[in-house]
Amino acid sequence: MARAIDRxxxxxxxxxxxxxxxxIPCALTGDYAMYARGGPVTEVHSExxxxxxxxxxxxxxxALAAAGxxxxxxxxxxxxxxxxxxxIRVDLxxxxxxxPVTDELLDRADALLLGSTAAPVVTVADFLVDELIVADPxxxxxxxxxHIARELRAQIDWGRVRAETGASPYARAFLxxxxxxxxxxxxxxxxxxxx
Numbered sequence: 001m002a003r004a005i006d007r008x009x010x011x012x013x014x015x016x017x018x019x020x021x022x023x024i025p026c027a028l029t030g031d032y033a034m035y036a037r038g039g040p041v042t043e044v045h046s047e048x049x050x051x052x053x054x055x056x057x058x059x060x061x062x063a064l065a066a067a068g069x070x071x072x073x074x075x076x077x078x079x080x081x082x083x084x085x086x087x088i089r090v091d092l093x094x095x096x097x098x099x100p101v102t103d104e105l106l107d108r109a110d111a112l113l114l115g116s117t118a119a120p121v122v123t124v125a126d127f128l129v130d131e132l133i134v135a136d137p138x139x140x141x142x143x144x145x146x147h148i149a150r151e152l153r154a155q156i157d158w159g160r161v162r163a164e165t166g167a168s169p170y171a172r173a174f175l176x177x178x179x180x181x182x183x184x185x186x187x188x189x190x191x192x193x194x195x
Contacts, residue, residue: 004046008032008073011085012048015064022063024056027109027120029127030095031144036112036121037155040147047089051101051122054094057081061092096130124148125157132161135170143175150183151156158185 011029028036030049033133035041044089045189052060059082065071068080068084069090083087109120131145158175179186 006087008048008144011088011090012119013115013117014085015048015050015090016102017187018063018067019060022059024052024060024063025106026121027106029122033146034138034152036114037124037149046087049091049093049095051093051106053101057092057094093129096097097134124152124155125160128161132165132171132174133168135168140190145174149178153183
């Protein structure tokens with residue numbers, strides 16, 4: 001029986017190939033993208049998140065459904081559409097956390113080797129920005145993000161993360177914690193130790 005991570009890789013590869021073959025720019029995001037960048041695997045979720053521009057969402061959905069992914073019920077959220085490859089959830093996302101996917105965001109994605117194919121993967125900074133701008137009193141468990149930031153710190157454009165999340169007191173608190181722990185590029189407080 002195939003391992004869960006291998007089955008996810010098959011779904012990722014299939015999804016990205018179908019979108020690419022239909023000239024739909026896209027980039028892998030979410031926990032699997034951070035794993036592809038060398039980040040930690042806290043849990044293997046049966047979920048793949050792919051960014052597409054808002055104008056390409058309907059076309060991407062049609063292409064993936066034609067390729068055999070199970071299409072969703074009537075679309076309830078025009079910014080995120082869910083299909084299924086057997087039991088693996090594939091989310092096409094055009095507005096992660098209320099920000100539209102742009103050509104600039106997709107252009108920043110790096111082509112990384114996933115299995116035997118190169119695939120566009122969002123930057124760690126873009127991933128963190130999307131996670132941090134929605135932090136609120138009900139979403140304050142930063143454990144997962146702390147592990148990702150610690151493992152992938154050398155890949156992070158800290159200036160961009162700070163600039164794009166500066167309005168959020170929760171994001172500033174998280175970045176301050178990373179500064180104090182010596183994970184980010186910020187000042188470490190005297191007497192603190194790096195993680």
